[in-house]
Amino acid sequence: MKKIIITLILGFSAMLQAQNKVSGTVTNMANQPIKGVSVYAPELHQGTTTDANGNYILTNLPSRSLKLNFVFVGFSNQNKTIEIRQKENTLNIILEETIFEMDEVIVSTAFNKIQSQNVMKVEHATIKELQQKGTATLIEGLATIPGVSQVSTGTSIGKPVIRGLSGNRVLVYSQGVRMENQQFGDEHGLGLNDAGVESVEVIKGPASLLYGSDALGGVLYFNPEKFADANTFKANFSQKLFSNTLGSNSSLGLKTSTENWKFLARGSYNTHSDYRISGGDRVTNTRYNETDFKTGIGYSNSSFSSVLRYNYNNLDLGIPEDGIAEQSKSKNTGFPRQGVFSHLLSLNSVIYLKNSKLDIDLGYIANDRSEFEDSDVAGLRMKLKTFNYDAKYHLPTLGKLESIFGIQGMHQTNTNFGEEYLIPDATTNDFGVFGTANYEWGNNSAVQAGLRFDNRKITSVENGTVGEEGYFKAIDKSFDSFNASLGYKTNLADDFTLRLNLASGFRAPNLAELTSNGVHEGTNRYEIGNSDLKTEQNVQTDLNLEYKNDHFEFFVNGFYNHINNYIYTSPTGTVLENSDVFNYIQSNAKLYGGEVGLHFHPHPLDWLHYETAFETVTAKKQNGDYLPLIPANNWNNTLRGEFKVKEWLEAGFATFNVNTTFNQDNVSGFETKSNGYTLINLGLGGTVKLGKTVFDVNLNGNNLFDKRYIAHLSRLKTDGIPNIGRNIVLGVNFSI
The missing domain is CATH 2.60.40.1120 (Carboxypeptidase-like, regulatory domain)
Known part of the structure; x- marks a missing residue:
C-alpha cells in the first residue's frame, strides 16, 4: 500500500x-x-x-x-x-x-480584440466608473454613456435607449446569455443589479450578425465579476446611502480560487422611499425594494474551461398612479405594485482543440412577473421561461485571417396565471446560423465581414370571447431574415484611426404588437395588435474617427439608420373601455445623428482632466413626422482633478460636472415638447488608508442646486411630475 x-x-x-x-x-x-x-x-x-x-x-x-x-x-x-x-x-x-483610459478587451464582439484593434467602435465602462458618478441605479449610470439614455418611470424603472431605439429593439446580455423579461412592456425595466457586474459594453447599432432578432438597435453586454486570483481568498463589502430617497444599497461578496477551481458569491439589498422632487414633495409610491444574489463556480485546465453562474433577482416595485399625493417616507410599496422574480442560470464553456476552439454558451431564464392592483392577489401574472444556446467554432487561423462559424437559438414559453391578460400564452422558437471573418494587414488595418440567416417561429393560444376585451386569436407565424455586416479599420496617420461599418439587422414583431386587444395600463390606451405585421429590417452606416496622443483625445461618431417596416401605434379616432384606441401599423423610418467629444489633459498639469461630449439623434417616419420617445440633444462637461494626500489617501479625485439637456421640439403627434435644463453635479473620493484598514470612498452631489425639470423620456411627464431633485450619495467599499 x-x-x-x-x-x-x-x-x-x-x-x-x-x-x-x-x-x-x-x-x-x-x-x-x-x-x-x-x-x-x-x-x-x-x-x-x-x-x-x-x-x-x-x-x-x-x-x-x-x-x-x-x-x-x-x-x-x-x-x-x-x-x-x-x-x-x-x-x-x-x-x-x-493618463488616458485603458485599452480594454471587448468581449461582446466576435474576435475579442482590444478596442484599438477592433473594427467596430464599442463603448466600454466599468461599473466602478459608473458608481463614482453617484447614480442610484444601473440604468442611470448607463445613461451617462454618450448615445445611451433611458425611458424612466420614477427612479425604480428604467428602459435603455440606444440612439433613439429601445424596448425589443435593444438586447441585454448578462453572464453571456440574452436577458428575457417581457421587455416589450413600458413598465418593465432592465431587471439587473450592478452588484457582481464588472463592466458594460455598448454596441450602438445593428448587431443581428452575432445576436439575432431584437439586436436591431444595439446591445448592452454586461461582463460578470471576475473570480479571485489563483490561490487567494477575497471578501468585499460595500454600502451606499442616498439622501433623496432615504435609500440604502448594501452588498457583500466572497470569492476564492485554486489553480483549477474558482468560486464566488455575492448578495445585495436595495431599499428606497418615494423620491423627492425640487421643493420637497415626494412622488407617491415610487418606492422600491430589491434583493439580488449571484454565485458562480468555474473549472479550467489545459483542455477546457467552464463556468456555471446563477443570478436571483427579486424586485418589489411601487407603481405611481396618483402623482404627488400622500406624503410618506415608508419603504413598503403600496398599490398598485409589481413583484418580479428572475432566475438566470448560465453555463459558459471553451473547449480547446489542436488549432481551434469551440465556445458554447447555454442559458436558462425564468421571469415571473405579477401586478397587484388593490390587493395581494395578482390580477396579472406572467411566467416567461427561456432557454438559450450559442455555439461558436473558431476555425484554425490562416496567417492573419481569423474566422468563426456559429449557430444560435432560443426556445421560449409565455404562460398566464392571472385573470388579466396582456399577451396570450405562446411559444417562440429562434434558430440562426452565421459565419464571420477578420483579416488584418500591416500594423493597423483590418477588415471584418459576416453573413447570417435567422428564423423565428411564434405560435399562440386562443383566449377569451370574440369581440370582447382580452380576446386573443391564435397565431402561427414564421419570420425569416438574411443579414450581413462589413467593417473596415485603418490608421489615416499616427494616432488617427478611421472605422467604417455597414450592417443590417432585423426584429420580428413581438406578441404585444401581433395580438394586443385591451387597455394597457402603462399607456392608458386601448391597443389592438396586427397579426399581419412584417419583420422590421434595417441598414445602418457608422463612421468613427479617433485621434489620441499623450495629452489629447478626440472622437466623432456618426450614423445613419434606415428601417423598413418600423412598427408603431397610431390612433384610430375611436374609443373603447373609456380609452382611445390605437392600432399597430408600419412605415419606413430613418434615424441619424451621432456623438462628438474630447478629452484634454494639459501638460504640465498632470492632475487635471477636461472631458466633453455632445450627442444628438433625429428620427422620422417616411411621411416626415417625427418618431416618439427620441432623446433630446445633450452636452456633458466634466472637469476632473486627481491627487494624493500624504500616505492616507491614494487615487483621490474631485469632479465638477455640468450636464445640459436641450429643448426637445421634434416630437410625434402624441407627445408634447420638452424644455431643456442644466444639472450641476459634484464628486469626491479616493482610496483611504488608515493603518491596515483600506477602503474606497466616494461622495457625490447630484442635481446640486435642486433644479426642477422633467426629462422628455420620463413616463411621468404627461402628469407634469418632475424628475428627482437634489441627491447626496455616500459610498464606501471595503476589501479584505
Missing part, C-alpha cells in the same frame, strides 16, 4: 510538472519591476498578480495561442497573444505610463 501511495504521489507530481505554464516579469520603461499588476487570461477566467519583483506565473494552460491581459492603474493596458507550444513559456512585459 505504501508503494502504491508513493507511486500515485510521484505520478501526480509528474502530471503537475507536465502542465503548460507561462511566466515572466512586468517592468516599467525604466526597467523597474511593478508590483500588483493584474495578469488575466479571459478565456480561462484565470488570473494572478505580480509579486514585489514584478514576477508572475500562470499554469494549466492549453497548447495553443492564448490572449493575456496586463492591467495596472496609471499604465497602458497590454494585451498579448502568446503561442503555448512547450511546457515552459516566458513572456516579459514593459508597461508604459499613461
